Amino acid sequence: MTGDTLFQQYPVVPHIWDEMKNSESIRQQYHTIHEAISKLNLHDLQQKDKLASELFMSQGITFTVYSDNEGIERIFPFDIIPRIITAVEWQHIETGIKQRLKALNLFLKDIYNGQQIIKDNIIPAALIATCPHFTREIFGIQVPYDIYVHIAGIDLIRGDDGTFYILEDNLRTPSGVSYMLENREVTKRIFPDLLANSNVRMINNYPLLLHDNLVSLSPRQTENPVVVLLTPGVFNSAYFEHTFLARQMGIQLVEGRDLLVDNQKVYMKTTAGLSQVDVIYRRVDDEFLDPLVFRPDSALGVPGLMSAYRKGNVAIVNALGNGVADDKAVYAYVPDMIKYYLNEEPILSNVPTYQMKNEDERQHVFDHMEKMVVKETNQSGGYGMVMGNSATKEALQEAKKMILANPRNFIAQPIIQLSTVPCLLDGKLQPRHVDLRPYALCGPNGIEIVPGGLTRVA
C-alpha cells in the first residue's frame, strides 16, 4: 500500500476537528507531510516505526511495569506522524499562556500573603479554606522574585470549532518535557529531510533556559550556586525524565537520603564531606518533602527542609502550595483572576465549569448529566472522573450521590470532543483524540515557552 492510499483512506469523524484534514481536503500545514509520506509505502513507514521503538529502547527511555516481582521495560507508545502547529496558532497559544501564568503567579503570591482577592470578593474565602492543597505552613514565606510557578505544563484541548481551551494548569510538578524533547530527536532521525525543509522551530534549548532560571534563584551570591534535582528515586515512573534533565543541565541528581538540613541550611553528603545546596528543583510532591511538617512517614523527603525554605536559605522549584491554584474549583476563577490582577480579557478560554456547591449550576448539571463530565476538584490527569456520555445509569446515580454528599469536592464541565490527529495503527492511518501540553518557564526575566509540546492520545 502506498502512502497516498493511506491518506485517501483516512476517515474524518463528523463534528470533530481533525488537525490534518477538514471535511474535504488536507489542511495547508500538512501538505509537506502528505507529500513526503505519499512517496513511501506502508512497509517503509512500519520500518520507521520500528526504528523509533529501537531508539527509545536502547536509550532507556522506558517505564517499568512490575508483575511477578519482575520489572518489564516498556517504551512509551510513539506515533511517527508529526503533529503540526502553525505559527499563527502558536502565537495565540503563547500569548495566552503567558497572560495566564502571570495572573496565576500573582494569585499565589496574594493568596499566601495579603489575600486581597478574597477581601475584594472575587473568590469566596470558603472555596480557598476548603481546598486541601491550600498549604497554611507556607503562609507568609517570601519566595525569590515572587515566582511560585517556575514550570507549568498547561494542558490544552481543541474543540470542534478549532478553538483551544485550557483544560488544566499543572502548576506543581508537571512531567513529560523529556518526551517532548526526545520525541523531537527521534523524529529528526526518522524524517530527517521533512524537518529540515519545514522551518520547524527549535525546542532543544529548554534545559538551558530552565538551568538559567534555576541558577538565578540562588539565595547565596556565589559564582557557581549548587543546583540539584531532587528525585523520588529509580522506582518513580518519571525517573528517566529526572536523569535526562539533570544530565542536560549538568546538575546533580539527588535523592532525599543524599540531603540533610543543618542549622537551617541544606547540604548534600559527598565523598569530600558536606556541600551546601542553594536551589532544589524537586520532582517530589509537597506532602513528601519534609516529614517534620507534612507526611511523617515520607522517606523521600528531607527532614527540616521547610525550616531552611522559610529562612530563605534554599530555593525550591516549583514553590510549595501551588496545588491551591490547580484545584478544579479554583480553576474556574482563573479568568476572573486575569481580569482582577491584569485588567485584561483572557486570551485563552477555560472549559466552562459548573461549581457543584452552587445550587443552580448543580441542578443544570443534573438535568444534563449525559452531556457532562464530572471531576473531583483535587485530582488531575483523568483520575476521579465520570464521563456522562459513556457511564452507566448506575454510575451516574452514584456520581450524583457523591456530589450531594460533598458538593465542594466536584465540578462539572460540558463534554468537549477533543480534536483528532492521524496515527499509524495496524497498517492504517486512524484518527485519535489528543491534547497538547506545552511547557512554560517563568524566571526573573519573564515567561518563556519553547515552541512545542507533548501531544498525548486521550
Added chain:
Amino acid sequence: MLSRIADSLFWLHRYMERADGMLRLLKTSYILSFDKVQASGITWEPALKIFTTLSPEEIEVLKQNDTAVLQYILTDTKNLNSLKVIVTKARENARGVQDQITKEVWEQVNHLYHLINHHALAEKLSGPDAIVIIDTLINSSDQFLGITDSTMPRGQGWNYMNLGKFVERCLLTVEFTNVFFKKVNHDFTNEQDILYWRSLLLALSGYELHLKNSSNLNHNCNVAQQVLFDKNFPRSLYYSLDRAQKYLRDITESNPVEGISPLSRAFGRLHSSVKFSDLALVAETGLEPFLKQVRKELNEFSAMLGQIYFSYA
C-alpha cells in the same frame, strides 16, 4: 561527588568486571566441553564452584548437562549470582547515576541488559547458538570497557569506577587460581599438563602470554608466577592491586576526609604482601592460605571504603 553516586559507580564496575570474568570462564569451559576425552577431567566444575553457591553434590549432578549449566549460570534468576542478576544490578547502579556517566556508557549497560533479558535467550542456549550468544555477550562486555575508557571523563567518578573494577578483578583471579590449584593440592612442584592450565589461562586471557614467556617445563610454577606476580599481565594480582593503589591514592588525595589513613594503611599492607613477595615465600606459607588472606583483606578493605566514602543512609 555524592556518596551514593560514588557507591553506585564502584559497584557498577565491580558487577561488570564480574560479568566479564564469568563470561570468559564460561566460554573456555564450553569449548572444552566438546572434547570428550578431557585430559584434565574438569569442565564446568570451576565455573560452578566460583559463580554459584551450589553444594558439591548439586554440582556433581548439574555439570553433566551443558545446557542446564549455561542456563543456571547465565539466565536463572534463582541463582543470585547469575549473569542476568549481576547485569540487572549493574544496570540498577547505572540507572541511579545516569547523570554521572556518559550517555554512551549508559546505553551500553542498557544494551547488555536487554541482551540478557531477551525472552528467547534461555531457550537458545540449548542449541548450536549457545556459543554465538556467549560471544555476543563477551563482545558487549568488551564494548562496555572500551566505551567507558573512551568517553568517561577522568576524575572522581572514574577513580571510583576503576577502583571497583580492579578490586573485583583481583578477587576473580584469586578465586580462579584457588579453584584450579586445588585440583593439584596447591602444589608448585607437581607437574601438571599444559592442557590443564590452558583453561585457567584462557579464562584469564593469559594463555598467549604464557606461551611467549614460559619454558615448557614446570608449568605449575610458571602459571602461579604469571597469575600472581607478572606485572605486565593485566589480570595478575600484582597488576590489579597496583592499579587499585593508584586509584585509591587519587581518591584519598582529592577527598581528604576522616579515616583515610587507616584505609590507606590497610590497602598498603595488602599491596605489599603481594608486591614484595615471590613464589618461594608463598610456598612457605602455602598458596591456599596466601590466597585466602588476600581475599580476606580485600573484602575488609572494600567494607572500610564503604564506611568512609559511601555511608549516606
